[in-house]
Amino acid sequence: MKNSVRVRFAPSPTGPLHIGGLRTALYNYLFAKKHNGTFILRIEDTDQSRYVEGAEQYIKEALDWCGLTIDEGPNTPGDFGPYRQSERQHIYKEYAQKLIDSGHAYYAFDSAEELDKLRKERESKGETFTYNSQNRTHLNNSLNLSEDECQKLLDDGQPYVIRFKMPMAKQLLISDIIRGNIQVRTDALDDKILFKSDGMPTYHLANIVDDHLMKITHVIRGEEWLPSLALHILLYDALGWDAPEFAHLPLILKPSGKGKLSKRDGEKHGFPVFPLEWKDPKSGQISAGYREDYYLPEAVINMLALLGWNDTSDQEIFSLHELIDKFDLSRVHKAGAKFDPEKTEWFQHQYVQKVDIEILANQFQNWLKTQKSIDSKIEYVRQIVSLLKERINFVPDFWQEGYFFFEAPQEFNPKATKKAWKDGTAEIISNLKTLISEQNDFSKESIQPTIKNWIQSQDIGFGKVMQPLRLSLVGDMKGPDVFDIISLLGKEEVVKRLEFAINTLK
Structure with a gap:
């Protein structure tokens, strides 16, 4: 393990933060805190054409809601800023030029x-x-x-990359904490663009330069990278730098296990991703969020932590402190983790029972x-919540389970009425009403033995007595203890x- 662990979560502000990205942030955070290190937020906004207004603020708000405190970032200055790549634009050209001068890059x-x-000529040949x-x-x-021809094109402002x-023909042996050793032949790789004539680097160059200058020790990111x-390992080598350790x-x-979880899956099956x-600033379309669907952030974090990692035990409920203590990158799986909406609700229920x-x-x-x-x-409201808490998963469920605490029934469930209200029931409930009217102490401890x-x-x-009594109070045969x-x-x-029941059901 290198000294002074420093990791970064480096999203692009091109839209809302997917829970896959949030899990990446979580694993970086857990790893940093496990090793008393630093958790950095870096906004990778070199592609200004894809920048979406409000996306950066959304990312920071999402991390705050989940309790993933940033040690260094755009609004938490450290010694290695700025923390937006668009504000570091002046840095990258120098390193692009170094690569050209050393023969590792070209115009x-x-x-x-x-x-x-x-491309079309090749496609025509298959x-x-x-x-x-x-x-x-x-x-x-x-x-x-020639050098003169190249310089003239540059002087004339000819667009370039x-x-x-x-x-050529180089065999690379690369180590990944999760994947193990990976072999790659360079003949199969293309000459990626690092820098454009508009003065902006591509992700590949900016990412490497920033990770080096910010002294990042471990790059923990999604397998799509x-x-x-x-290429990134070769860039480190070409610039004469030690590469960080990688974990993909x-x-x-x-939920089917076939393909990457997408926004469309959530819309189709009715769960947030x-x-x-998130309200799209262009279309106005609103996408559901866990916070607005009344999930507790602790439940979301617990669920995400176990989507790809376990501590070898049967334990499923982990506080953030416990996750920090137990987290180990070597226990992260290689295979994809299937999202389970029902299991996510299960986590929510467990945390609802624990919350104040x-x-x-x-x-x-x-x-x-x-x-x-x-x-x-x-x-x-507090008394109702205490009474119904074990029955619910989400805050709106309190209404579903206890609407009758706020609204008297205006009609009665026909099936329940047929079962509970018989000949003579009206007289029984009328007599019970008289008894209740005479009571001064209406606590459960008093009214229950009295009835x-x-x-x-x-x-x-x-x-x-009890069935028509419940029907009269609720309008149905449901709810907690009638007393x-x-x-x-x-x-x-x-x-x-x-x-009302006597007059309506007689």
Whole structure:
């Protein structure tokens, strides 16, 4: 392990942060904290044509919501900034020039039209055109032009790119913490563009330069960057720098296990694939987020941590502190991890049972106000939340399970009515109403034995009273213990509901 572990999460602000990206951030964070290192956020915005307004703020807000505190970043200055690549533009040309001067890169003046023509010619023969060591000596670049010809094109402002000169017939042996040893032949690789005449580097150059200058010790990123690993190793070597250690994470797969999890999968099956809700600034389309769907961030983090990693035990519930303590890159799987929406809800349920009642009560009180225009006192809401907590996964579920605490039934479930309301039921409930009206202590501890003793004294079957009583209060045969419902509703509301049931169902 290198000293002073420094890792970076380096997203591009081209849209919302996918949960695959969030998992990459999480694994970087866990690794850094495990080794008392530094977790860096770097915004890779060299491709300004794909920049999306609001995306950078979204990324930072998502990390904050998940509790992944940034040690260095755009709004958390350190000694290695700036932390936006667009603000580091002046740095990259120097290193592109070093690669040209050392013979590891060259100017290429081929126009888009020329390259397109070559691609079509190859396609017509059933072949693929690749700008590489096999054909670069026949193309419009500084490898074939004289120094004077090349300089004149540069002086005339001719558009150009700087390409990496891929070594010929070289066998590379590359080490990856997760994948092990990887062998690559350079003949199979193309001469990637590193720098463009507009003054902006491509991802490959900017990434390498920034990682070196920011003293990154470990690059932990998605497996989609595996094809670029050989180029990056060669760039480090060409610039005379030691490369960091690499770890390429497995994909998060669709619930079917076939293919990478996408936004469309979430829309099709009704689950979020983004940590926060996202409104597309161009189309106005809104994509669901875990936060707005009332997931707890701790549940999301726990779920993501186990999508590709385990600690060899059967433990499934981990606090962030426990994840930091147990996380090990060697325990990250190579194969893709299948996303399971039902398991995600299971994690949510576990954390809802652990979370402070006050948090849920405040969230449900706000939900009642915004969604139902019900302004209910927090103490009343707190009692309902405490009563229903074990039944729910999400804050809106409190309404599904306990709407009758806020709205008296205006109609009764026909099937439940047929079962509970018989000849003579109206008289029984009327007598019960009289009993309840006479009670002063309406706590559950008082009202429960009072009603039970009355039922016994009347020599009535327990079900003949309790079923129509529940029906009268709820409108259906559902809900928690009926004596909890009575106690929370209070005498006046219970009597009112019993009267309505008697008059409606007679």
